[in-house]
Amino acid sequence: MAESVQSTSEAQGRYNPAEIEPKWQARWDADASLYAAEGHSGDGEARAKPKFYCLEMLPYPSGQLHMGHVRNYAIGDALARFMWMRGYNVLHPMGWDAFGLPAENAALKNDTPPAEWTLANIAAMRQQMRRMGLSYDWATEVTTCLPEYYRWNQWFFLKMYERGLAYRKKSKVNWCPQCATVLANEQVVDGRCWRHDDTLVEQRDLTQWFLRITKYADELLDGLDKMDGWPEKVRTMQRNWIGRSEGALVDFAVSESSEKIAVFTTRVDTIFGATSVQLAPEHMVAKGFAASDAALAGQIEEMLAQQKAARESGDLGAIEKHGVDTGKFAINPFNGELVPIWVANYILADYGTGAIMSVPAHDERDFEFANKYGLPVRRVIVPRDKNRQQQDQERNAGVLRSAQNDNVSVENPVEQLPYTAKDDAVLIDSGQWTGESCIEAQKKMAAFAKANGFGSATVTYRLKDWGVSRQRYWGTPIPMVYCTNGHAGTEPGGVVALPESALPVLLPAQVKITQQGGSPLGRVADFVNTACPVCGGPARRETDTMDTFVDSSWYFYRYTDAKNSAAPFDSAKANYWFPIDQYIGGVEHAILHLIYSRFWTKAMLDLGLIANDEPAARLFTQGMVIKDGAKMSKSKGNVVSPDLMIERYGADATRMYALFAAPPDRDLEWQEEGVAGISRFLARVHRLTMKYAATAKEGVGADAAAEAKLLRTLHQTIAKITADFSGRWHFNTCIAAIMILVNEVAAAEPPMDAGNISGPVIAEVFRNLTLMLAPFAPFLAAELWQALGGEGAVFRVAWPVADAELAREEEMEIPVQCNGKLVTVIKVPVGSDAATIQAAALADAKVAARMEGKNVVKTIVVPGKLVNIVVR
RNA sequence: GCGGAGGUGGCGAAAUUGGCAGACGCACUAGCUUGAGGUGCUAGCGCCGCAAGGCAUAGGGGUUCAAGUCCCCUCCUCCGCACCA
Numbered sequence: 001m002a003e004s005v006q007s008t009s010e011a012q013g014r015y016n017p018a019e020i021e022p023k024w025q026a027r028w029d030a031d032a033s034l035y036a037a038e039g040h041s042g043d044g045e046a047r048a049k050p051k052f053y054c055l056e057m058l059p060y061p062s063g064q065l066h067m068g069h070v071r072n073y074a075i076g077d078a079l080a081r082f083m084w085m086r087g088y089n090v091l092h093p094m095g096w097d098a099f100g101l102p103a104e105n106a107a108l109k110n111d112t113p114p115a116e117w118t119l120a121n122i123a124a125m126r127q128q129m130r131r132m133g134l135s136y137d138w139a140t141e142v143t144t145c146l147p148e149y150y151r152w153n154q155w156f157f158l159k160m161y162e163r164g165l166a167y168r169k170k171s172k173v174n175w176c177p178q179c180a181t182v183l184a185n186e187q188v189v190d191g192r193c194w195r196h197d198d199t200l201v202e203q204r205d206l207t208q209w210f211l212r213i214t215k216y217a218d219e220l221l222d223g224l225d226k227m228d229g230w231p232e233k234v235r236t237m238q239r240n241w242i243g244r245s246e247g248a249l250v251d252f253a254v255s256e257s258s259e260k261i262a263v264f265t266t267r268v269d270t271i272f273g274a275t276s277v278q279l280a281p282e283h284m285v286a287k288g289f290a291a292s293d294a295a296l297a298g299q300i301e302e303m304l305a306q307q308k309a310a311r312e313s314g315d316l317g318a319i320e321k322h323g324v325d326t327g328k329f330a331i332n333p334f335n336g337e338l339v340p341i342w343v344a345n346y347i348l349a350d351y352g353t354g355a356i357m358s359v360p361a362h363d364e365r366d367f368e369f370a371n372k373y374g375l376p377v378r379r380v381i382v383p384r385d386k387n388r389q390q391q392d393q394e395r396n397a398g399v400l401r402s403a404q405n406d407n408v409s410v411e412n413p414v415e416q417l418p419y420t421a422k423d424d425a426v427l428i429d430s431g432q433w434t435g436e437s438c439i440e441a442q443k444k445m446a447a448f449a450k451a452n453g454f455g456s457a458t459v460t461y462r463l464k465d466w467g468v469s470r471q472r473y474w475g476t477p478i479p480m481v482y483c484t485n486g487h488a489g490t491e492p493g494g495v496v497a498l499p500e501s502a503l504p505v506l507l508p509a510q511v512k513i514t515q516q517g518g519s520p521l522g523r524v525a526d527f528v529n530t531a532c533p534v535c536g537g538p539a540r541r542e543t544d545t546m547d548t549f550v551d552s553s554w555y556f557y558r559y560t561d562a563k564n565s566a567a568p569f570d571s572a573k574a575n576y577w578f579p580i581d582q583y584i585g586g587v588e589h590a591i592l593h594l595i596y597s598r599f600w601t602k603a604m605l606d607l608g609l610i611a612n613d614e615p616a617a618r619l620f621t622q623g624m625v626i627k628d629g630a631k632m633s634k635s636k637g638n639v640v641s642p643d644l645m646i647e648r649y650g651a652d653a654t655r656m657y658a659l660f661a662a663p664p665d666r667d668l669e670w671q672e673e674g675v676a677g678i679s680r681f682l683a684r685v686h687r688l689t690m691k692y693a694a695t696a697k698e699g700v701g702a703d704a705a706a707e708a709k710l711l712r713t714l715h716q717t718i719a720k721i722t723a724d725f726s727g728r729w730h731f732n733t734c735i736a737a738i739m740i741l742v743n744e745v746a747a748a749e750p751p752m753d754a755g756n757i758s759g760p761v762i763a764e765v766f767r768n769l770t771l772m773l774a775p776f777a778p779f780l781a782a783e784l785w786q787a788l789g790g791e792g793a794v795f796r797v798a799w800p801v802a803d804a805e806l807a808r809e810e811e812m813e814i815p816v817q818c819n820g821k822l823v824t825v826i827k828v829p830v831g832s833d834a835a836t837i838q839a840a841a842l843a844d845a846k847v848a849a850r851m852e853g854k855n856v857v858k859t860i861v862v863p864g865k866l867v868n869i870v871v872r
Numbered sequence: 873g874c875g876g877a878g879g880u881g882g883c884g885a886a887a888u889u890g891g892c893a894g895a896c897g898c899a900c901u902a903g904c905u906u907g908a909g910g911u912g913c914u915a916g917c918g919c920c921g922c923a924a925g926g927c928a929u930a931g932g933g934g935u936u937c938a939a940g941u942c943c944c945c946u947c948c949u950c951c952g953c954a955c956c957a
Contacts, residue, residue, distance in 0.1 A: 014911090190954095233876060233952075240875085240953060247957080265957060278957090321955075346955045356957050365955055462956060587951085648910080660897075661884055666877090667950085669884060673898050676910060681897085683911090723888090733886070736896035743896090815892040820938050822892055860937050865891045868937050 013690060015683035017650025021779045025130055034793060035135045037091040052088040053577045054080040055556055055616075057585030057593070058095045058142070062102060063121035065128045067625040067632060067658070067670060068586065070642045074655040075622060075664050075731070076584045077134050078775040082725045084135075085774065085799035091577055092135055093559040095142030096122050099150075099475045099548045101179055101195070104520075107513045114474045115509065118145055128643065132651045133778045135795070140562045144551035145474070149558065151504030152568035153550050154479040156600075159607055160211060161480075161497050166468075168495060170207040172350075173467055180515055181471040182208060184547060185464050186241075186592050191311045194592075200311060209478060209544070210465040213599045217242055217461045219613075220598055229618035234590045241591045243462025248446040249353065250455035252277050252330035254285065255338055261285055261330055264352030264460060267362065267422070268449070269441040272430040273380035274357040275370065277330045277341045278323065281307075282349035289326045289341075296343070299324045303345045321346045321369050332357075333454040334445070335431060344369060352460050360418065367418040377417060381438060384424045466596065468547040473513055473520040475545030477505040482542070487535035499533055505541070519543040552593050553600035556580060556615065568609070575611045583616035586624075594619070620729070623667040625658075632670075640670050652777035653679040659731040659776060682780055685742055685773065692766055693787045703756040708810075710744055710757060714765050715807035717741045718800045721772055731776070738772055745769070763788075768800045816841045817868040818850045826867075834861040841867040 028034055038049070056076040059069055080092040096118075103114035110117070122143060129136065142149060160166040174183040176193040187194045188201050213220075221242045224235045247266035254261060261277055279286045281303045290297035303322075310319045323344035330341050339357075346365055347356060360370035360377040370377055419425075422438040433441045449455030469478070479498040486492035498505065508527045511520050521527055521543040532539040554568070560577045561569035601615045624631055627638040645654040657675040662668040721734045745765060748757055757765075766788060774781035774794050785794035813825045814837055824846040828837055838861045841847055847869065854871040861867050 236875070237952060240956095243956060245956065263957085267957080319955085346957095348956065351956050358957090363957070365957075368955095460956085590952085663885090666885095671884065671898070673910095674884065677897055679910085680912095687912090728888070730886095730888090732884090733896080736886075739896055813892080817892085817938075820936095825892065858937060860891095862891065862938095866938085868891080870937050 015686035015780075017652060017679075017682075017779065018647075020783045021131070021133065021651055024779050024782045025133065028133075029130060032139060034795075035092060035137045036139060037137055038089050049087060049089040051091070051577060051581075052080075052083045053091045053580045053582075054083060055091075055093070055559075055580050055583050057583070057589065058097050058552065058555060059125065060100060060102070061096045061098055061118055061121040061125055063124055065125055065132075065642050067640055067642060070132065070654065071622055071625050071658045071664070071668060072584060072586070073129070073132065073134050074658045075620070075729075076582075077132075077655070077778075078659065078731065079582060079584075079725065080135050081775040081778065081795050082799065084795050085771070085797060087798065091140075091559065092137060093140040093142070093556075093562075094129065094134070094136040094138070095555055095559065096125075096144060097548065097552050097555075098122065098143050098145035099545075099551055101181075101472060101474065103474045104472060104513045108515065113509065114513070115145065118474075131646060132642075132655065135778070140559045142555050142558045142562055144548075144555060147504045147506055148565065149555075150476040150507075150551070152554075152558070153476040153546055154498075154503050154505055155500060155568065156550075156554070156603075157479055157546070158497055158500060158503075160603065163606075165212045165215065165603060166209060167212065168207060168209050170205060172203045173206050173208055174201045175204040175206075176201055179472070182206065182467060182469055184467045184549070186466075186549075186595070187547075206469075208467050208469040209480075209542075210467050211599075213466045213596075214461060214463055216599055216602045217244065217463050219602055220463075220595065223598070223614055227614060227619075229616075231587075231619065231621055234587065234594065234619060234621065237590045238595055241463060241595065243460075245460050245462075247352075247458060247460065248442070248449060248455055249458045250333060250357070250449055252332060252339075252357065254341070255329040255331055257328075259285055259288065261341070261355050262353045262455075263355045263357045264458070265357055267359065267438075267442070268445045268455075269422070269427060269430075269433070269436075269438045270359040270362045270380055271332065271334050271357060271445065272427070272433075273359040273361045273378045274332055274337075274339055275360060275376045275378055276339050276358040278344040278347050278356050278358050278366075278369075279326075279341065280347040280349040280354040281343055281345065283343070283347075283354045285341075285355070286326070286343045289328060293326070296324065296326060300343055303343070307345060319345065321365070321372065323369065323373065325373075333449070333452070340375075342373075350464075351462070362418055362420055364418055364420065378429070379417065379419070380427060380429050381419060381422075381425050382428055383419075383421070384426050384437065466547075466599070468550060469544040470547055471519045472545055473507070473511050475507075475548060476550065477507055477521070477545055478542040479503060479505050480542040481530055481532060481539040483532040483535060484538040484540060485535075487532065487537065493540075496532055496534055496539065502533060507545075519545065521545070549593060549596050553597045554604065556597075557604070557610070571609055571611075574609070578610060578612045579614060580616040580618075582618045582620065584620045584622065587621040590621075620664070622664050623662065625668050625670055627670045629669070640672070645672075645675055649675045649679040650682075650779070652779050653682055656682070656735060656776045660735045661732065663728075663730050663732055665729075681739060681742070682777060684746065685769070686780060686784070688742070688745055689766055689770070689784045690787060692762065693789075706748060707757050707761050708806075710748060710765055711761060711806045712809065713741050713744050714768055715802045715804075717772065718768060719802035719804075719807055722799065722802060725775075735776060738769070738776075741765075741769060770794065771797060771800055812864070814841070814864075815866045816844065816847055817866060818847070819870055820868060823847055823850050830864075832863060834863050837861050837863060837867060841869070 054076055056072050080090050083090050098118050103118045106112060106117045107114050144150060157166055174185065174188050176183050176196065176199055178193060178196040178199040183193060183201060191200055193199045193201055221239060221244055224238055227235060245266055247264055248268040249262050249264055250268060250271065251260045251262050263277065281300045286300060290300055321344065323342045326341045326343060328341045329338040332339055347354065358366040358369065360366040360375060361379045362381050367377065425438045427433050427436050427438065427441050433445060436444065446455065446457035481496050481498060482493045483490060483496050484493060486494050508524050511524055513520055528540050528543060530539050530541050557569050557574050560573040564570060597615050602613060604610050605613050626632065627640055630636055630638060632639045642654060653675055657678045658668065660678060661674055717737045720737050724730055724734050770781050770784045770788060771794065778795065781794050790797065809830050811827050812830050814828055815822055816824050816826055824844055826840050826844055828840055838859060851869065851871055856869060857872050858870040
């Protein structure tokens, strides 16, 4: 009986996260002020503190947190807690990217309305986040599917419409048959839907709403240069996506016709080397030729069919270049030459003008194509080298050569073709521009084309306007109507913007979700039929909804003023908090969310709502969480559930493992044994601290050396972690450093309460250990803080400051090498000079043995580092 | 093909500036302890070797007293882009 009582009390004293974590969670839930940002308006006391806006990307409420979320939030939470302890006024919010297709799919499957399903998922995930102990200010929570939020999407849409930033046009758009909706270019990956990598995207001609992101193309591009707080990888991806290209448009007239073919080229300086014009198979002029040429029409059809097949098989790159001669000719406006017009499969319809001038001598692709079809290759660019230039001009004068018989590189000191350089290269055989440098010629020739009305210098972008119409139900209704009869000055069915007073346009409830094409809203008569706000006559509402990336483009501004019902947010509040000091999320949003939200920020700046021109000063992209070497996925069956980990080891151990197993930017291999290891470590800290708290705290400090050593380790640990939070973010080594400290405390354990470490010193060690644990294991830190008699919340206690004097080593080990190989390690006082170290090294017996019978050639002594004796 | 990140024990990793390679943890081995259930403690743990010693950071070359780290070449993995005129 007595034994069982004792074992129960022992069990209670043991580290039991299942007991302490819910206890603290309940207390934190009851105290709304704990994680609340102070002074949203930036007034009062908060002004005295520097602000810090710490943000993790908001999740889609699927209903389940996954390990990627856990890792993302563990990083952000550690940073937020650290910044609080450093005395910052921290904004650390969370919200829900709550519109989107999965809710409709769930509705189809379970017959649950999307709103109900989504809100239930949010409740479940919010609870998971609380269980994780994440320090969010729930008073600022944002849920994008609620009218309080999405009415501001509509408001922004109207503002953009007023300024011509939102417009409607008919064009080829990407259609995902799985989603039964249109996608933006950014949402098409390798010709497939970003959500369905087994579903090919189709092209459809539809009239859609677009946002004019291209207006900001240059700003978006140039801004990247200054964004040194963003990973170079993301900046590079965005630069490639924007794809700015400077060149010229030149019109080639079609011979014996009034038609013209505009070509885009970045190398107008090579135009005297053009030996054909190549059209994309979709080009209008090609279609025109095909209309009266059945054979050509058939070949173009075949070309398009092949491209489609290649897209389906996924290896678009493997497709061989081929083309067909249309039999027609175009006139080179610079020299009046007739060149054949071909249709070729390597010409992209949606880049530039869908037509090029082919210059085989100075372009890899044109060269390959000309070789295949025996088209002439004419050299018009040579390196800037007088002799070579002269030699070349003589050889080339007036000669058109085919690729096959041009063996220039074998016997003649002439560049291998194609020669694509433009720096330090000059023109030959190019009329009045012969002898000009390529760079100069480009400017002069574009100006010439402009002066003579057949072209101009121009800039093209790969970036296209953002198509935001979605033929889906669960999204923000677009606040536009079509006036059925048309009032004064407008067409019947013309577009009419709703006035602001008509917002929000509410998404109707009780809508039948189907997988058919066309927005489900189109089948809701009550919604569709409305009155024209201008003439009062009958009108039809726009039934498409907005891309959900609209929601996430500005949500982080709403956090600064989440309850505002008169405006999306108060500018003064946003201006206090912005830019985001640290944004943390996955790299998969590099050219989706992260480019759209930069665009939105620039548009809001132009609307006068904010003062910053970029949303986030610093961006961190964490690595993936993998298992058995592969990304976790249901199909691979290697998903590890955060709930299960928390149940077995506690939230502290789960989060801390996510930070310990790898540096945060690298991929992390999830190993459950590792979580168990962290759990044992936390149990050890708990046991040591509780034992200390329960025993004598007064010691006599008998062992000064042991005390100095412990203090040294303590202050080295503080210094390391403090530096890492503002620098490398290598939390794995931060946690390793804490483990080293704990190992030293444990080594001192038997005598520590008996008195060989004095009371104030051991108190200092436990106090600071607890503080350093707080960002990584908040539940345990709170528990220990209380046991140690700490006042208030541990997360508001000032972060410890490292004392460089206490951290300083007295003695250090210096490796001694002979010929670069380690012989021994000697101990010398820190700061010893070279002579002292050398003397100590030479006095060592092992060193002497090594040197016996040999001559010392050289001795290298690097104070504080090593000694290397070179002998022969 | 182009661009980026990587390649270090059985595993996750460390080495921030060219200066003891493998900190910290996992797994494993041995011993002690505990004893109804992921317990605690001690010791060992890169490879070869009884040892002395030798070898080792994808592979090869180079610079240097000294290279995981700098330079050149090659191979492999992952990510992004991919006929962008």
